Amino acid sequence: MAENATVWEVFIQSKNGLAHKHAGNVHASDKVMALENARELYTRRNEGSCIWVVKSEYIVSSESEDSEAFFDPSNDKMYRHPTFYTMPKGSKHI
Amino acid sequence: MNDKLFQERIDAEKKIEPKDWMPEDYRKHLIRQISQHAHSEVIGMQPEGNWISRAPSLRAKMILLAKVQDEAGHGLYLYSACETLGISREELVKQLHDGKAKYSSIFNYPTLSWADMGAIGWLVDGAAIVNQVSLQRTSYGPYARGMVKICKEESFHQRQGYEIMAEMAKGTPEQKAMAQDALNRFWWPSIMMFGPQDSDSPRTGNAMKWKIKRQFNDELRQKFIDQTVGQAEVIGLIIPDKDLKWNQQREHYDFGEMDWVEFWSVVNGNGPCNKQRLDHHKKAHDEGKWVRNAAKAYAKKQELVAN
Ligand SMILES: [Fe+2]
Numbered sequence A: 001m002a003e004n005a006t007v008w009e010v011f012i013q014s015k016n017g018l019a020h021k022h023a024g025n026v027h028a029s030d031k032v033m034a035l036e037n038a039r040e041l042y043t044r045r046n047e048g049s050c051i052w053v054v055k056s057e058y059i060v061s062s063e064s065e066d067s068e069a070f071f072d073p074s075n076d077k078m079y080r081h082p083t084f085y086t087m088p089k090g091s092k093h094i
Numbered sequence B: 001m002n003d004k005l006f007q008e009r010i011d012a013e014k015k016i017e018p019k020d021w022m023p024e025d026y027r028k029h030l031i032r033q034i035s036q037h038a039h040s041e042v043i044g045m046q047p048e049g050n051w052i053s054r055a056p057s058l059r060a061k062m063i064l065l066a067k068v069q070d071e072a073g074h075g076l077y078l079y080s081a082c083e084t085l086g087i088s089r090e091e092l093v094k095q096l097h098d099g100k101a102k103y104s105s106i107f108n109y110p111t112l113s114w115a116d117m118g119a120i121g122w123l124v125d126g127a128a129i130v131n132q133v134s135l136q137r138t139s140y141g142p143y144a145r146g147m148v149k150i151c152k153e154e155s156f157h158q159r160q161g162y163e164i165m166a167e168m169a170k171g172t173p174e175q176k177a178m179a180q181d182a183l184n185r186f187w188w189p190s191i192m193m194f195g196p197q198d199s200d201s202p203r204t205g206n207a208m209k210w211k212i213k214r215q216f217n218d219e220l221r222q223k224f225i226d227q228t229v230g231q232a233e234v235i236g237l238i239i240p241d242k243d244l245k246w247n248q249q250r251e252h253y254d255f256g257e258m259d260w261v262e263f264w265s266v267v268n269g270n271g272p273c274n275k276q277r278l279d280h281h282k283k284a285h286d287e288g289k290w291v292r293n294a295a296k297a298y299a300k301k302q303e304l305v306a307n
């Protein structure tokens, strides 16, 4: 059996001006093939205006098992949210 | 995480993601089910591919090509989901070739006339959609997301098939007879696509507990039958089941006995096309080997040039 193919993660920008969003992955031996395979697999119905592909091995992910500890620091910083502040009575457009 | 915490997450309708802890049997069950699903999409291209070069019009040919290409895509989405469980696509293909992994046995039936393209889209894709809609709520994240994507693409598959059947049913007497013949041959295998009756289905217990499966086989089958009977009536074709009858009390159609002896015989390799389907896949895979090797060699060369 041949050695395993390289896996590439695919990100698609659905419309000009929007952010690229993860769509899935493809197998390909090089970047041109990765891009073409991604086009063929994920944008057969006008789903995109731009595609990024990146080798899966370069993606670094946090572990969902320790997601609590990882994201905990944001909980005690309520002052990052606009609702934290008291606005004077009668003030508008703020 | 242990089994208890895992079950709590499942019960709370939380999705399980690739890096989460999961019981070994959950992983195994998923690999078996998702790979079988992926292989079905891929092998399922053969009976339809058989008619691409003989489609009766350019319109019909373009539609069939697009449909078959979608099925290839479905196979790839599902292999992708399966790979997140720690098994390589190469291994999955090997399991298919070794007969260790199965695919839906509906694809072991031949496609004898153009009307079969209608029957497959209408009934086989129709049954697959009922199953896949239910699986959009499966507990494994990558599988659920794959199902959502697939369901979006499936709806045209069933409609194009039903359109073919409707056209033929109102055509010449010969055309109508072809449509009826296709329905006769594909009806029973289609309703058996949902698998054995739940009373005879040993694996259902864990699959329901882990919410891999969200509805029972019999429930899904009933749903498919209930929605299809009226469609057959509209186009004037007759479902080949003399016991098919509306049951006022159950508010469902009653239907006849399915032939599980034949079902298991086809699953176990004795269907009309089992050997042909697998041989063709192996041949295509072997004949593509030099392409894969060349692509790899090219990639390596590009790297050398870049560095
Ligand atoms: Fe499909």
Ligand SMILES: [Fe+2]
Pocket (backbone or CB within 6 Å): B071, B125, B154, B157
């Ligand atoms: Fe389909």
